[in-house]
Amino acid sequence: MSDRTSTPLTSSTASTASRQVGTSGGAAPVARLEHVSKSFGLGAGRVDALRDVSLDLHAGRFTAVMGPSGSGKSTLMHITAGLDQATSGRVLLGDTDITGLDDTQLTLLRRRRIGFVFQAFNLVPTLDVSANIELPFRLDGRRATADERAWIDWLVGTLGLGARLTHRPHQLSGGQQQRVAIARALATRPDLVFADEPTGNLDSATGRGVLDVLRSATRDHGQSIAMVTHDPVAASYADRVVFLADGALVHEIGPSTPAEVSAVMLDLERAA
Ligand SMILES: Nc1ncnc2c1ncn2[C@@H]1O[C@H](COP(=O)(O)OP(=O)(O)O)[C@@H](O)[C@H]1O
Ligand SMILES: [Mg+2]
Structure with missing residues (x-):
């Protein structure tokens, strides 16, 4: 594991490392965590899910967050x-410090600036594909502009959903449902899209199709994506992989093959 893109990640090297790896050097991060800790429960039952995590997510990058189950990814x-x-x-999103925002402000901010893709596709069962994709606009009390309409049409075409627009989620395969979820997450061109184990419920060929779309959204359209995964193949689609172990960020690497990602995971498990 002495490959040259490998960088030990401590809070003092984190920003240097991300500048080396990224193409957006110097640009403001789309999201920034500064010394973030999170515990659940109290006393003997307390779980420290995150321990002093500092991390910048840069615009236009596809970042994978890896780590064993329970390491704090979600x-x-x-x-x-x-x-x-x-x-x-x-926690900052763009230059907004979200730590002090109330629930209403957070809801608005998420609606306007963040997209989500989850392992469980979370589509609305009573709405057809079209309406599911347009849901973020409706929730924001507006219609897609002509420009956004063209973008949605491009997404629908690229994701192979053109013949499915009037179908409801239960009429689609898992892979198709996840592609609808991706179209919905990208429709408003959010500042940052989060994907939590987006291929976890898909067979490997279908999963690769979904990962291709996410990578293309970043490479060809400048979308910023942060994807949580424990799958080295999924992480190999990202242009940066950060590793969590027991709630701490312990390592990061640049673009890597699945074998390279697996080697880091193995090293971290041995060190644990
Ligand atoms: N709502 C919660 N209440 C109590 N413990 C939690 C809660 N959410 C997560 N945890 C604990 O925090 C740790 C990290 O969980 P999580 O972020 O879900 O890990 P991962 O996504 O890497 O599997 C685990 O020990 C988990 O049990
Ligand atoms: Mg999780």
């Missing part, structure tokens, strides 16, 4: 997206 995503509150530390 907690990290929820806190960065304002779905949950840090116990200590600061």
Whole structure:
């Protein structure tokens, strides 16, 4: 594991490392965590899910967050997206410090600036594909502009959903449902899209199709994506992989093959 893109990740090297790896050097991060800790429960039952995590997510990048089950990946995503509150530390989305926002402000911010793709596709069963994709606009009390309409048409075409627009979720395969969820997450061109194990419920060929779309959204359209995964193949689609172990960020690497990602995971498990 002495490959040259490999960088030990401590709070003092984190920003240097991300500048080396990224193409957006110097640009303001789309999201920033500063010394974020999160505990659940009290006393003997207390779980420290995140321990002093500092991380910048840069615009236009596809970042994978890896780590074993229980290492804090979902907690990290929820806190960065304002779905949950840090116990200590600061979270910024763009230049908005979200740590002090109330629930209403957080809801609005998420609606306008963040997209989500989950392992369970979370489509609305009573709405057809078209209406599911347009849901973020409806929730925001507006219609897609002509420009956004063209973008949605492109997404629908690229995702192969053109013949499915009037179908409801139960009439679609798992892979098709996840592609609808991706179209919905990208439709408003959010500042940042979070994907939590987006291929977890898909067979590997279908999963690769979904990962291709996410990578293309970043490479060809400048979309910023943060994807939580424990799958080295999924992580190999990202252009940066950060590793969590027991709630701490312990390592990061640049673009890597599945074998390279697996080697880091193995090293971290041995060190644990
Ligand atoms: N709402 C919660 N209440 C209590 N403990 C939680 C809660 N959410 C997560 N945890 C604990 O925090 C740790 C990290 O969980 P999580 O972020 O879901 O890990 P991962 O996504 O990497 O599997 C685990 O020990 C988990 O049991
Ligand atoms: Mg999780």
